[in-house]
Amino acid sequence: MVEEKIKGEKTKIYLVIGLAVVAAVVAYFRFFHKEGASALPTMATMGTTGRSPADLEVPKIDFKAMSPRKLTESVDRIRKAVEIRDLFSPLADPDPDVVEAEKPKEEPIPKFSLSGTILGGGAPIAIINNKFLRLGDEIQHFRVQRIEKNRVQLSKDSRIVTLEVVKRSTH
Numbered sequence: 001m002v003e004e005k006i007k008g009e010k011t012k013i014y015l016v017i018g019l020a021v022v023a024a025v026v027a028y029f030r031f032f033h034k035e036g037a038s039a040l041p042t043m044a045t046m047g048t049t050g051r052s053p054a055d056l057e058v059p060k061i062d063f064k065a066m067s068p069r070k071l072t073e074s075v076d077r078i079r080k081a082v083e084i085r086d087l088f089s090p091l092a093d094p095d096p097d098v099v100e101a102e103k104p105k106e107e108p109i110p111k112f113s114l115s116g117t118i119l120g121g122g123a124p125i126a127i128i129n130n131k132f133l134r135l136g137d138e139i140q141h142f143r144v145q146r147i148e149k150n151r152v153q154l155s156k157d158s159r160i161v162t163l164e165v166v167k168r169s170t171h
Helices: 002-032 043-049 068-082 096-102
Strands: 114-118 125-128 131-133 142-148 151-156 159-164
Touching (some): 114 151
Antiparallel strands (some): 114 125, 142 151
């Protein structure tokens, strides 16, 4: 009982010390630390000074002194910043040619040759391209996912490749 009371008192002391440290840090940054303060007023300071967001000073840009390329970039940036979309109108369908061009080209699947599988004893083993591989091993950036009798499943990203043992004719 006495031990629990001491433990409770220690917890209270640690809590009070922690809150005092937090209060000291907040007070320092709120009242004393001015370095790195933003030049633009925040919404909180606007409320205390009586200024509205419309009173903000916008820097003047001398468009006549800009090169044509810089001028075009600036105008495009401004258009993107102020573009407003009607939330109730449907989105325009993207140009199919642009969408097709943006799709990454899939790499061709490397040539794999499954010679056989070994399932007895310990962990299963697959023999692919004359290499012995276990579950989780990689070959040409494809990971061995499953080893079954005469069949192996490899995966890379979202692609899955199933290999089967090639049966040789005895003629």
